[in-house]
Amino acid sequence: MKPLVDPANRPSRKAPLVWAVAAAVPWALLAIGQVVWWLLDARWPLWHGLAAAATAAGALFFIGVVPVWRYRVHRWEVGAQAVYTRTGWLVEERRIAPISRVQTVDTQRSPLDRLFGLANVTVTTASSAGAVQIVALDSDVADRIAAQLTDIAALGEQDAT
Template sequence: MHLAEPAYPPSRKAPLVWAIGAAIPWMFAVAAQAVWFMVDGRVPWLHMLVAAGTVVGAVVSVVVAPLWRYRVHRWDLDATAVYTRSGWLVQERRIAPISRVQTVDTYRGPLDRLFGLANVTVTTASSAGAVRIVALDVDVADRVVARLTDIAALGAEDAT
């Protein structure tokens, strides 16, 4: 088993999808603050302080985090293992031996479907949980699932 860094990034559309997903809750926060200001505008300095915090939080969540995640997230696959690196503030590197693979699933949320992306989850016989390869173009995800299925089928071992 080689220990090289995973080579493949998510889809180029991933930062946009992650940014939109992060922006949705911030829109509710902005709307709630606007209602709060209209209902009770007696303490303008407090409204400004909360608004400034919202702007900083939104910029970090919607701009910085998706771009940083894209720079960090990587995946790779060979005949012996699935390799992933994920996170942005806290980073995690996972290596799942093919002999431990139990199931391979895909997941596509509403934004994923809108942008033609899919996520692959490789469930293993490990207490650390599943390995996730996120934000792949659908055709890439389909090829990864097919390849994992083919490789796992060649193994004589049972992953239980």
């Protein structure tokens, strides 16, 4: 039996920046809430300091470390036989979806994705495990993959239902 090799393609080089910006929003809101708390009730300097330190450490980790870590783990590949992804940062997930099982191919672009020129491709299959997602692709790459998957699936002789 041939060993399974990792998918070859990475997300866009802009992906870590987009993931960092997306992570920064809730951390910024938390920091603002802590400043408001301190302004309204400065009686607990130790608690304010501990909360600020915890927020700074969490923000540093989720904005500075996790996006780079995710980028190093995330991979995807579309072959003649299957769509293969590897995702995660704390828990790694590998998904293989046979082309013969592909039912729909969708692209999504959030406002942040559009701002950075990225898109996500979702491949829905006849599987109870759910769809396979290829995330943080350059928009032109996502469109090309969606068209490629649609063409490959249309050539298949089997029905994916």
